[in-house]
Amino acid sequence: MNSVIDQAITDFIQIGYINEDIHPLDLLLKQNQLLALVGKQALNTDLTAATLLPDRLDVLDSLVNYAVKKKIISDNESERDILASKIMNLITPLPSEINRKFWELYQESPAAATTYFYNLSQENDYIKTRAIEKNIEFTKTTIYGDLEITINLSKPEKDPKQIALAKTAPASFGYPTCLLCMENEGYEGHLNHPARSNHRIIRLKINQNDWGLQYSPYAYYEEHCIFLSQEHKPMKLEKATFAKLLNIVERFPHYFVGSNADLPIVGGSILSHDHYQGGQHTFAMANAAIDFPFELKDYPTVAAGLVEWPMSVIRLSSTHQADLTAAASMILDKWRSYSDESVNIIAHTDGELHNTVTPIARYNDGKYELDLVLRNNRTSKEYPDGIFHPHSDVQHIKKENIGLIEVMGLAILPPRLKQELAEVERYLLEEPNQLDLSHKQWADELKNSSTITKETVGTIVKEAVGSVFLRVLEDAGVFKQSAEGKAAFKKFATFFC
Template sequence: MIFSLISGLLKQGVNKGLILEEDWIYVRNQVLHLLQLESFPEHIDPKEDSIPNLLDQMIDYAVNENIIADVLDEKDILTADIMNCFLSKPSEIKAKFQTYYTESPKAATDYFYELSKNSNYIQMNRINKNISFKVNTEYGDMDITINLSKPEKDPEQIKREKENQSNINYPKCLLCIENEGYGGRIGHPARSNHRIVPIELQDETWYLQYSPYVYYNEHCILLSETHRDMKINLDTFRRLLTFTEKFPHYFMGSNADLPIVGGSILSHDHYQGGNYEFTMPNAEDDFIFQLDAFPTVKTAIIKWPMSVIRLTGERKEELIKAAEFIREKWVYYSDEDAKIQAHTEDTPHNTITPIARKRQDQFELNLVLRNNRTDSTHPMGIFHPHEDVHHIKKENIGLIEVMGLAVLPPRLIDELNEIKDFIVGNTASVTSYHQEWANELKQKYTNLSDTNELDEVMKQELGNKFVKVLKDAGVFKNQADFSRFINHMNS
């Protein structure tokens, strides 16, 4: 059985362009060594299956034969090591990326994205477990994803992580360039099959990779060569727009650089992008205003639950300067009526989540205004999901959510089924933190019994909750509040 799996993987490696026929014996011997096998029989029929499925079956074999323990990290390390046998050295992949780039930027990213999937660095079997759908709202279609892709840690994995705690500081974080080819260890994921490609941005080398758990098409990460804290400034806007100039089929954006409103990794300067049409960048203008200092830049507030200024123009440098002008004005802006306070003593509260695109000859920057202040009523953040939506989502609202994609916890699968049973009278109660919402839904949908209709209702109500999440995170709740800031910028 194991030999059939190995032959199947080799066949897929050739079919997917990972290796050539001439590499077959060499790669096979490398895989045999990893699986502690000393020979290979003749006339083996290859197992016909996908690369991820073949790998899963090979890992099951390794566990059953006591080659590795039945522990998540050990299984992931062996999986990555096996696929590393099929991958070229980083220098060869980088050279191939550049060759494709001379054909077109899209050809280069198509090559690299397919490589990242075929090498199983992008965990497609796990990602396919996610439940994703769209919900129509007053702001357009919102994307909803219930995240089931990241496997839960079993007790043995948790035990080993506690026992193997150490002061190892290599790589410094999950985004450092030193992760390329790193074998992994308990508590740090395997990266043997990980490759990155250099992108030159404003006299600095940055690196492009894809997220191992993509939330949308070609979900990529652009990371600094240097391990340094995230910072939103003039250079950020210049890098984002320069990247979209080099890769006009991709958007590129940044999480904010402050806790609460920022992303999960603020210790390493990085951006996120991809080839996907989110709803927010395509939202209509709510109203257009004049930014007196930059008359050639089209400036608008868009129709979106968060507070977004959109800059559009043909001249990249003008947009960069306009964005930095707005950021500097916003960083020091306070408005008691809007509950906005720029600083508490030396602690800053105002920052920006920027998203860049290039549309034909027009550059575009969407600047999402953020504030991370807390108070006794909202200890997790005044402009953060409020307590009435915490039963759905209470985590930070980062770049992905800002653009209109809700990434929701896996617990909701069972909990939403429980609420559906409650609505139709099959159960008398639900999980306590959902009870108030469930009561509202039961009163609203009194004659609902069709299963398909009930499923659609729950999707719609989940989308409505996500809109409320975004509204909570918006710093300006009405046009009058926004107008005061515009007047401040033009004063």
């Protein structure tokens, strides 16, 4: 066993040296730090690194498994992640060095800077590339473009023992305040907080405010990044939000950036910390055409139009950031107080506001663009989860909030569907199965509408899942794609003409 672990330590340090993650003068220091992390007091120095070096993440697994076997750590996902993060921290530069190099590369180009930071975040295992590869991905062609479907298998599910341990551990020590706070940088983590020893954040100013840039550990698309406020404060959509989004795409023109809505049901999962999501990915909504152009009488430099999309989207574009910011703010203010009971839109009940937007910014063909997706979080007896939320007949596939990423055309579906859809396929083929009852009506409809064989069943189910996601987006749209809904949307647009 000692020879195996000694070889793993030797190889890990050599990989760091070859990749220039470890300076020659730091080799012994890093080697001794690694020995301490895995609970060894000595190393066979007669060993040499393997001629053909293994993958670094495979070596990482060997190191963590050794620590488990020697009872240096317990065999649960949390303690394994904490140790792995500490080990990868050995080859991760300090924040000061990463920020220095990032901004040095930024002078070459913004894309060069983000490519450096993105690659580093993958190589040091902060971005969980192996877990992300487990996700099931496919597309659904629709009249609105190709919707993207992801069954999210990347985030590990806690085993029963770890769940039991987590219940007895403190839920929070009050530090870091939340998962997005900058205090997470380098934080060890514990049973109820993810390991962050190898986590790094780029510091930057957004409209003269202190912000950070990091990547998502479980990315859903290319260069999935997060811009976060240094101050822990709630998300709030206001005029300054649009200015900050446009300032970000000015500084990173190869990225889109957007904000979740700021109300429950239609908002994101973390409304307590002001942050945005972005990245280098083109979603179907970005390619959607303008269905109904209109003029903004008070902002002649801003082009406006209703977008051909299942949700209700107003697209603004201009070369003038200030005018675009002001126009977006005007539309948000009007929408906050807008009601049209003929299409079930009510702005507020008993003093509670219901209208907000999901804004997305990008730089496109020399102009700044802002997409404002109109949202309403009202509930009713018929729709207790939300009138403009996935309705009950599609919740067997998607019942969670429709956030920024889904709005743009990428479904993030729960991991339970991997097994559940396999059972649907067996049911359709009339094989022994354990079909979840929530899928039965849907499966029966598929069975009655298609000729199903072993060769076609997988495609049929995926197509059907894509159709359900389209319905999810239509449910979330405040102005429906019916003639009545389109007329009501155009009526709203005429207030600005």
